[in-house]
Amino acid sequence: MSGDILIAPSILAADFARLGEEVAAIDAAGADWIHCDVMDGHFVPNISFGADVIKAIRPLTNKVFDVHLMIAPTDAYLEAFARGGADLITVHAEAGPHLDRSLQAIRSLGRKAGVSLCPSTPEATIEYVLDRIDLVLVMTVNPGFGGQSFIGSQIEKIKRIRTMIGERPIRLEVDGGVTRDNAAAVAAAGADTLVAGSAVFRGRGAADYAANIEAIRAAAEAGRVPHLQNSSAQRMRVSEGGLIR
Template sequence: MTNEIIIAPSILAANFARLGEEIAAIDAAGADWIHCDVMDGHFVPNISFGADVIKAIRPSTSKTFDVHLMITPVDCYLEAFAKAGADIITVHAEAGPHLDRSLQAIRALGKKAGVSLCPATPEAAIEYVLDRVDLILVMTVNPGFGGQSFLGSQLEKIRRIRAMIGDRPIRLEVDGGVTRDNAAVVAAAGADTLVAGSAVFRGNGSADYANNIAAIRVAAESGRVPKLQYGSASPVRTSESELVR
């Protein structure tokens, strides 16, 4: 795996009263992508925002808009999000009966296509669409709310999906409870794109956000290189039980 680490702050944790300013702040702070969690109160038990908000904030940054649609039905809204400024559109494998068709529709709109899996959904659900996707998103919390604790049980799924990807040019993204404390093991499992909400939007403005993003990035990069302790030939591993904080 040679993909560089990408940090994609989730604006779900931003101050919505000054959302444009918050996006400009994380842009200046070193965010690689802007992660937009769209919730409908139906597929997940919460409502966030829709295509009109994405269109309104699109001028705030030139960074990639990574739009995660936690909605169902989804196909009828793809064009609206594409026109609003999404660069990557990710749909859930669980959100509709024809995942292959949804992914084809996203690409037909000229956008990169992603597929997401809830914690209880096995990786077998995406086995036959790997050649349709540019990104696979593993949910490490149950979708619907920010600020939840990381589910260490998903690390093995991340490892298996990394093996499934092989040499395909597919990014492996993780969303849910990602912090500087678990970024290393998440990257070690095979993820190259980390979504973080609460862990980024701590503090007051761009300087604090920059420190938070940098800490997550450094931790993730460290996880990609085996660490040796006291000259031992055995890499030091972090217990999965230490991940929930």
């Protein structure tokens, strides 16, 4: 499993009339990453914002910009998002015919690369690109709208992807309907990066957002405890057997 639990509030749930203030507020509230959901009205049934908006808010925070492209095609727009300030660019496995090429293009721009899977897409789709990516994003709702309910069947997919990742330095992110109520189950399945929109942007500013972020983080950390205990016990048994120095 990767390192600490990261919380990445999705600005799709922010007040767009005060977007700059909202970004500053979640930064102050303890967000680890800023998740930017880009929708084109073609790949998904909604339109959100593009590279120019990301460029406009980039100076407001030093946090990682986690840019999730729900667009098709993707390759023609990668450079614009890289120049706009994306630190990590995630494309959908379903959005184009040449996923490997898209991931290579992201890396060539000096950005970290991620791949996202819709709920109906099997994890086998990413088997041959695991060594080209820094992040796997499991959608736990059908992409296109915020505020949807978590699809529970994706928990098993998260577990299987965690096994596929193995010891690779790949973060496993979950996006869609994540709340303090299901964060423990998500983390117990193996996720280490949680995107939350509506569950973070409840309240009236940084203090409320901070409480929401902390509640999600605490629940996720609690969910990881059995995994950490099991891993520790296993390492101890192996060590006692003389296989670890």
